[in-house]
Amino acid sequence: xxxxxxxxxxxxxxxxxxxxxxxxxxxxxxxxxxxxxYVVSLGLDKGKTNALRxxxxxxxxxxxxxxxxxxEGGGGGEGSDSSFITTIETPTLYSGLNMANNYxxxxxxxxxxxxIVISEEIAREGVQRYVNAIMRGREFRGNMFVLVSKGKAEExxxxxKPKFEVNPAKYFELNLMSYRYTGFIANTQLINFYLQxxxxxxxxxxxxxxxxxxxxxxxxxxxxxxxxxxxKPFPMEGDFIAGEVPRIGMIKSEFxxxxxxxxxxxxxxxxxxxxxxxxxxxxxxxxSFFTVPDPLVKDYFVVLSLKTSRPPERKVTMSGxxxxxxxxxxxxxxxxxxxxxxxxxxxxxxxxxxxxTEEYIRNSMQKLLYKTSKELKTDIFGFGKSIKGTxxxxxxxxxxxxxxxxxxxxxxxxxxxxxxxPGLMIRSTPIYSSEGMMYD
Amino acid sequence: MKxxxxxxxxxxxxxxxxxxxxxxxxxxxxxxxxxxxxxGWLLIIYVSVIVFILFAIISKLxxxxxxxxxxxxxxxxxxxxxxxxxxxxxLAYLVFIISVVLREFGEDLKIITLRLSxxxxxxxxxxxxxxxxxxxxxxxxxxxxxLTVPVTYVAFxxxxxxxxxxSDISRIMPLLGFGPKSIFIGGFPRISIYSGLILLFIFTxxxxxxxxxxxxxxxxxxxxxxxxxxxxLVFLLVFQYPTATENFLPMFQLxxxxxxxxxxxxxxxxxxxxxxxxxxxxxxxxxxxxLYVFKKTYKVEYYKPLIMPxxxxxxxxxxxxKNLVEAIELETKIFRNVAWVVVFGLPILLLLIGNAxxxxxxxxxxxxxxx
Numbered sequence: 184x185x186x187x188x189x190x191x192x193x194x195x196x197x198x199x200x201x202x203x204x205x206x207x208x209x210x211x212x213x214x215x216x217x218x219x220x221y222v223v224s225l226g227l228d229k230g231k232t233n234a235l236r237x238x239x240x241x242x243x244x245x246x247x248x249x250x251x252x253x254x255e256g257g258g259g260g261e262g263s264d265s266s267f268i269t270t271i272e273t274p275t276l277y278s279g280l281n282m283a284n285n286y287x288x289x290x291x292x293x294x295x296x297x298x299i300v301i302s303e304e305i306a307r308e309g310v311q312r313y314v315n316a317i318m319r320g321r322e323f324r325g326n327m328f329v330l331v332s333k334g335k336a337e338e339x340x341x342x343x344k345p346k347f348e349v350n351p352a353k354y355f356e357l358n359l360m361s362y363r364y365t366g367f368i369a370n371t372q373l374i375n376f377y378l379q380x381x382x383x384x385x386x387x388x389x390x391x392x393x394x395x396x397x398x399x400x401x402x403x404x405x406x407x408x409x410x411x412x413x414x415k416p417f418p419m420e421g422d423f424i425a426g427e428v429p430r431i432g433m434i435k436s437e438f439x440x441x442x443x444x445x446x447x448x449x450x451x452x453x454x455x456x457x458x459x460x461x462x463x464x465x466x467x468x469x470x471s472f473f474t475v476p477d478p479l480v481k482d483y484f485v486v487l488s489l490k491t492s493r494p495p496e497r498k499v500t501m502s503g504x505x506x507x508x509x510x511x512x513x514x515x516x517x518x519x520x521x522x523x524x525x526x527x528x529x530x531x532x533x534x535x536x537x538x539x540t541e542e543y544i545r546n547s548m549q550k551l552l553y554k555t556s557k558e559l560k561t562d563i564f565g566f567g568k569s570i571k572g573t574x575x576x577x578x579x580x581x582x583x584x585x586x587x588x589x590x591x592x593x594x595x596x597x598x599x600x601x602x603x604x605p606g607l608m609i610r611s612t613p614i615y616s617s618e619g620m621m622y623d
Numbered sequence: 624m625k626x627x628x629x630x631x632x633x634x635x636x637x638x639x640x641x642x643x644x645x646x647x648x649x650x651x652x653x654x655x656x657x658x659x660x661x662x663g664w665l666l667i668i669y670v671s672v673i674v675f676i677l678f679a680i681i682s683k684l685x686x687x688x689x690x691x692x693x694x695x696x697x698x699x700x701x702x703x704x705x706x707x708x709x710x711x712x713x714l715a716y717l718v719f720i721i722s723v724v725l726r727e728f729g730e731d732l733k734i735i736t737l738r739l740s741x742x743x744x745x746x747x748x749x750x751x752x753x754x755x756x757x758x759x760x761x762x763x764x765x766x767x768x769x770l771t772v773p774v775t776y777v778a779f780x781x782x783x784x785x786x787x788x789x790s791d792i793s794r795i796m797p798l799l800g801f802g803p804k805s806i807f808i809g810g811f812p813r814i815s816i817y818s819g820l821i822l823l824f825i826f827t828x829x830x831x832x833x834x835x836x837x838x839x840x841x842x843x844x845x846x847x848x849x850x851x852x853x854x855x856l857v858f859l860l861v862f863q864y865p866t867a868t869e870n871f872l873p874m875f876q877l878x879x880x881x882x883x884x885x886x887x888x889x890x891x892x893x894x895x896x897x898x899x900x901x902x903x904x905x906x907x908x909x910x911x912x913x914l915y916v917f918k919k920t921y922k923v924e925y926y927k928p929l930i931m932p933x934x935x936x937x938x939x940x941x942x943x944x945k946n947l948v949e950a951i952e953l954e955t956k957i958f959r960n961v962a963w964v965v966v967f968g969l970p971i972l973l974l975l976i977g978n979a980x981x982x983x984x985x986x987x988x989x990x991x992x993x994x
Contacts, residue, residue, distance in 0.1 A: 326880070381866045
């Protein structure tokens, strides 16, 4: 009898397990991977016939996997063989996806979307209605990037035809993380953007993207450079915003600088150099090549491999209603190039280069900080975090209204910069010509 | 004939950890953020201290009633009427919370992964697991926790460590959140977060001695306090207040963020599997408690014939809330505010009366279970 019970139980459990496995795997929610169309990027523009013009870049898995050159769909052209692009006008993001599902044979899936490109026009009006929808969606991921395009998002996506990467998702993933070794953009993953946008002590930034306007090297000009407004005699590598970098080749779209937000509205831009300082002041700077004017020889440069040595020390004190913000940034560098041939590697001279670099970075940072407080009136650096801890209750903090006080802030930046290594050369020896010693 | 069955201390501790800490996978961290703002994690520490004190009082009062659960004590005080009254209160309490949690887990699973499946279809699988567990009896239900709890702990730690890259200490400032009043006075009813301790007062006959009872209680409360505090602290460090109050499934949304390089990401799918096993363990314990209390309250000799009727009752009751938000409101606004009356108020009251009535120790715990 006992043996019979045991047998009955075992068969019953086996049948139930089989029943459960069959039902759970096959009913209602079963989806074949092959039945899905994986979205790589989404572009949001203001529509002509409806509120939103939605551009969807969809991966073609066969081409992505095999590196095939077969071209399917309307994206067309070089480098876009592994994806196609469709644009649709729609009232909302999800209704657009629904409309697209109607003419795409596979069902759109957002779980591999890497970037959301928002046109500057929409960003200046406010992005909350779209960002909220994305955050609520189950398929979107927090680590996708938020990007603001100068000009149309549709054009930006269409012009993103990577040469190196067959897989467009990998292109975005790698390129949008390049801030770690260029400093020209920042990590503006959706989750960071969303939390900053809703923060009471900090405001959001997004990567600035654009389609480069130059067709050939002969067309190059500096009309779009920011060097003049920063009072420089010539542009450095970061004195540009996206779309304005004098370059041709590889890919038309580019990332350079940051879009600055106040709440959910874009209120300004930072160029590539300012993005570097943004990263340094927020402790997110890793390393990059960094050019400073030679302290002794006019029109010559010293190029450094710059990196953060310690996280920045930031302090906020209040004098009445005026915040006084002090920040100490600690950097170190290896020398990559001394165009003038001056012997800055020498311990007797190194302090000259260090002091000049400190002063150069300090002045630029001061200008940036005042730009964000007086002109843009938005604390993208999150200085509010430094004073938030001095309040005991939430209501006290909200009544204090930091984001409003930031516009009156005064700043005191100090930079502690040290040259650590001279590269592969320990000293610069002079060059001799028929006229004798040059570049002593 | 005596039919005394006793579980090991660690087995009961695992069961208690499941019934107390599983709420972390539902909405617990968000609830703390709603109650105390940035000080949600402090609130748990405060509540845990109170629960420690209350448990110390209860275990002291329990000394004379070794091996007796609160139904035995109520019968000792007021005979059949007392037992039926207390048993009915416990039954209503358990049916309410288990049906609501069944609905919540079903809805959560629907949102996370089974988007198109009907809610009844999703809940059916939880219910099937609960029914099978009940047929296997208390040994299977309690002892399976020894396997599931450590695995769940590993997943829990992976999630918490994995999201530390997104944490920022300024997010838990101002330290006192909504202020001392909301923490220390308004937060008192939140001792209901330890409502799972009811298991200890019902399963007393399955515990070897009063010394073990105390040991199990203190360890369970201590470990649960750590689980609840750490989960809320990490959640608030990652999602600042008030954004934290937006998140429907806090732990899932933390797992959703885990991303190390291009290869280590999307771990929430793995997490969902463990989360479901933990949920199933919780619900199985819940159904067995209902059956056990009913059997003992109404002196029914066998509990197995009650399994299907109660499964149907729970299933039906779980469909009463019109939508998920209503189910969450029932759990967070009603249950988590008043459960302390049943979990702490009722045992203390009964034990006070019991101690007043009887001066010498009473032995109980015989015939604790018959299938």
